[in-house]
Amino acid sequence: MSKLILIRHGQSIWNAANKFTGWVDVPLSKQGRAEAIAAAGKLQNYLVNVCFTSLLIRSIETAIICLTEYDSVNGGKTPILHHDADDPQWHGWDRYEGDHTQELPIYPSAALDERYYGNLQGLNKAETVEKFGQAQVTKWRRSYDVRPPSGESLEDTLKRSVPYFRDRILTHLKHGDNVLVAAHGNSLRSIIKELDGLSNEEVINLELATAVPIVYDVDSSGQVSHKLILN
Numbered sequence: 001m002s003k004l005i006l007i008r009h010g011q012s013i014w015n016a017a018n019k020f021t022g023w024v025d026v027p028l029s030k031q032g033r034a035e036a037i038a039a040a041g042k043l044q045n046y047l048v049n050v051c052f053t054s055l056l057i058r059s060i061e062t063a064i065i066c067l068t069e070y071d072s073v074n075g076g077k078t079p080i081l082h083h084d085a086d087d088p089q090w091h092g093w094d095r096y097e098g099d100h101t102q103e104l105p106i107y108p109s110a111a112l113d114e115r116y117y118g119n120l121q122g123l124n125k126a127e128t129v130e131k132f133g134q135a136q137v138t139k140w141r142r143s144y145d146v147r148p149p150s151g152e153s154l155e156d157t158l159k160r161s162v163p164y165f166r167d168r169i170l171t172h173l174k175h176g177d178n179v180l181v182a183a184h185g186n187s188l189r190s191i192i193k194e195l196d197g198l199s200n201e202e203v204i205n206l207e208l209a210t211a212v213p214i215v216y217d218v219d220s221s222g223q224v225s226h227k228l229i230l231n
């Protein structure tokens with residue numbers, strides 16, 4: 001049985017400032033780094049073989065912290081980021097084959113990025129409620145198929161994150177790898193919607209705390225059989 005570990009990044013500086021963040025590439029706050037270190041402690045009994053993150057630094061920082069605090073988690077291997085070789089500015093290190101006995105691959109992908117928050121990005125959430133009302137802002141933040149102005153709905157996010165999950169992440173799980181996925185509130189809500197079979201209405205109430213690992217058991221056919229939240 002493989003382990004799938006999902007973790008929302010630790011608190012970012014804009015989480016602390018209560019700002020809509022989306023694709024703005026804000027780093028972890030000091031508290032967020034401490035949360036990620038605490039999460040690493042909870043993962044001490046889980047050996048990770050491969051890791052996936054978004055392109056955003058808050059998810060990468062969280063992954064790196066989780067994978068560098070304890071040798072029992074990284075198996076004594078060095079985590080190495082494998083960047084997207086399609087970028088025209090790419091330096092060509094993808095030609096580096098690596099040594100899987102010494103190195104733990106981390107694959108960053110835009111498919112796991114936070115939901116694009118459009119015109120709300122950078123705005124304070126409380127001030128946005130004052131301006132547009134709680135009902136409208138709740139619709140923008142939590143409904144399944146309503147888009148925030150010029151942004152992505154959860155459904156839009158699901159349409160990029162879930163195929164990536166099925167193609168890339170589930171393939172590793174079926175082959176017996178334990179996988180860490182460090183991503184975002186809404187990219188993970190969309191993946192959990194699929195894994196837990198939540199309806200469009202049920203997912204509205206799904207909230208993920210920062211840096212709390214969620215561990216699923218996955219068998220070789222890709223079936224999920226157990227869910228454990230490491231509070």
Ligand SMILES: O=C(O)[C@@H](CO)OP(=O)(O)O
Nearest residue numbers: 019020021022114141185
């Ligand atoms: O601002 C964001 O990008 C997200 C996550 O922090 O916010 P929300 O809780 O509204 O999905």
